[in-house]
Amino acid sequence: MNKTSVHAVSQAANICNCAVNSGKKGLTPEIVRGGGDIIWQISYSDIALRSPDRSFNEDLLKTIACKPYVKMIELRLHSAQHTDCQSVLNERAIFALISKLQVWSGGKPIGIHLLNPSKEMIVRLVKSMLSVGICLDFINIEESGVLNRALYKAGEQRFFVPIVTAKNLILSYGLQTKVIATGVILTEYDILRLCALGADACFSAAGPLLGNGLLQQKLTFRSMSPSVRLANFQRNTVEANKALMQRCGYEHLSDADPADFLRRINEIEIVSLSEIFCQTGQDRSMPLDVHLN
Numbered sequence: 387m388n389k390t391s392v393h394a395v396s397q398a399a400n401i402c403n404c405a406v407n408s409g410k411k412g413l414t415p416e417i418v419r420g421g422g423d424i425i426w427q428i429s430y431s432d433i434a435l436r437s438p439d440r441s442f443n444e445d446l447l448k449t450i451a452c453k454p455y456v457k458m459i460e461l462r463l464h465s466a467q468h469t470d471c472q473s474v475l476n477e478r479a480i481f482a483l484i485s486k487l488q489v490w491s492g493g494k495p496i497g498i499h500l501l502n503p504s505k506e507m508i509v510r511l512v513k514s515m516l517s518v519g520i521c522l523d524f525i526n527i528e529e530s531g532v533l534n535r536a537l538y539k540a541g542e543q544r545f546f547v548p549i550v551t552a553k554n555l556i557l558s559y560g561l562q563t564k565v566i567a568t569g570v571i572l573t574e575y576d577i578l579r580l581c582a583l584g585a586d587a588c589f590s591a592a593g594p595l596l597g598n599g600l601l602q603q604k605l606t607f608r609s610m611s612p613s614v615r616l617a618n619f620q621r622n623t624v625e626a627n628k629a630l631m632q633r634c635g636y637e638h639l640s641d642a643d644p645a646d647f648l649r650r651i652n653e654i655e656i657v658s659l660s661e662i663f664c665q666t667g668q669d670r671s672m673p674l675d676v677h678l679n
Contacts, residue, residue, distance in 0.1 A: 389416045391612065395591060396420020398616035405457055407568075407589060418455065420613075425458045425589075426450065427499060430480060442483065444490070451491035459487055460499040460526050481518045497524035497566075500548070508548045512555040515563070522563050525552055526589070529569030543662075545569060546583055550663045553584025574627035578634070582642035583659060 387395075392414060399406040399422025407425045408417055412434075417424060428435060437443045451459060461484065480498075487496045500507065508525075515521055529545040545567075552565050564586040571577060571590035580588050610618075636642055644659035651657055 389414075392416040393420050394612035394616060396422040396424075397613035398620060399423065401613065401617040402620045404620065407460075407591070410462070413450065413453075413456075422455075423457045424455050425460060426456045427460050427462050429462045430483065442486075444486070447487070448490040451487060451494065456491075456494070458495045458497070458524075459491060460497045460524070461487075462499040462501070477514045478518070481514065481520045484522065485520055495523035497522045497526055497563075499526040499528065499568075501528050502530035502544070503527060503548045505547050505551050508551045509555065512552065512559065512561070512563075515561065516559060521561055524564040524566055524586075526566040526568055527552065529567075546659075546663065549580065549584050574623065574630045577623075577627050578630060578636075578639070578642050579647050579659070581639045582644045582647055583663065 392411075393416040396406050396417045397420040400420060405423040405425050406417065406420070408414075408427050410427065410429070411417075412428070412432075413424065413426060435443055435447060450456065461480065463480070484496055484498075488494075498511065500511075503511075508527075511525065527545075527548050549565060549567055555561075556563050556565065565584055566587045566589055567580040567585035568589045571580065571588050577588050631637075631639070631641075634642075634646060644664055645661075647659045648656050649659065649662065
C-alpha cells in the first residue's frame with residue numbers, strides 16, 4: 387500500500403469509529419494523521435524498539451503505548467524451529483515483555499499476533515499462558531497468502547483449525563482471552579462463519595482495499611474520496627452482516643452455529659462445519675481442494 391492508501395484507511399476508520407491495524411510498518415505519519423484508533427503491531431525482533439545494548443527501550447515503549455490513539459497492542463511472532471531450551475527462553479522473554487506492556491500501557495488490551503500458526507503452536511501458546519500465569523487479552527490469528535486467498539480457497543481449513551483449537555482451549559481452561567481472525571474476509575458470510583468457529587472478532591483490510599482498487603500502485607480517480615468509499619464499504623458490510631444474522635435467527639454473533647455452515651465433500655455428501663471441527667475436538671481430514679459452500 388502506498389502512503390495515500392494508508393492515510394485513506396485511517397481516515398475511514400475515524401469516520402466509522404473503528405480501528406485500523408498498523409501492520410509491519412508500525413506507526414507511520416500517514417496512519418496517525420488519519421485520525422483512526424490504532425492497533426499497534428510490534429515485532430519482538432524490531433531493532434528500532436531496542437537500545438544500543440540490545441535491551442528494549444522502555445522509555446520509547448512507554449511513550450508510544452500511552453498515546454491516546456493506540457487502543458490495543460499486539461506482539462507479532464513468527465513460526466520458527468528452535469530447540470526446547472531456546473523455546474523456553476523465548477517464551478519467558480516474550481511473556482516478560484507482555485507483562486511490562488500491560489503496565490506501561492495503563493491496562494490497554496495486549497495480545498499476540500500469529501501468522502499462519504499450526505495447531506501445535508496454539509496449544510503451546512495457551513499452555514505457556516497457564517505456566518507463566520499471564521493471560522493474554524487476545525490472540526490474533528492471521529491467514530497467510532492474502533492476495534491468493536481471493537482466488538484460491540485451498541488454505542481455508544488450515545486457517546480454521548487454529549481458530550477452533552484456540553477457542554476450545556480457552557474455554558476448557560476458563561480463560562478470558564479473545565480470539566481475533568485476520569485475513570481476506572470479504573463478505574458477511576465469511577464473518578459469521580469465522581464467528582461460528584470461535585472468533586470473537588474479525589479484522590480485514592483486504593476486502594475494502596481490493597474492492598476499491600487501493601492495492602494498486604496508482605489510485606483510480608473517482609468523484610468520491612478513497613476514505614469515504616472505504617467508510618461506506620465498512621458500513622455496508624456491517625449492515626449486510628446484520629441482515630444475514632436476522633435471516634439466520636441470530637440475535638448476537640455468539641449465536642452463530644457451525645452446524646449451520648455446510649461443506650460439500652463430493653457429489654452426494656455434504657457435512658457441516660460442526661461435524662468437521664466440533665465432534666471429537668479434532669479437525670476431520672477433508673480434501674483441501676474442495677470449496678466451502
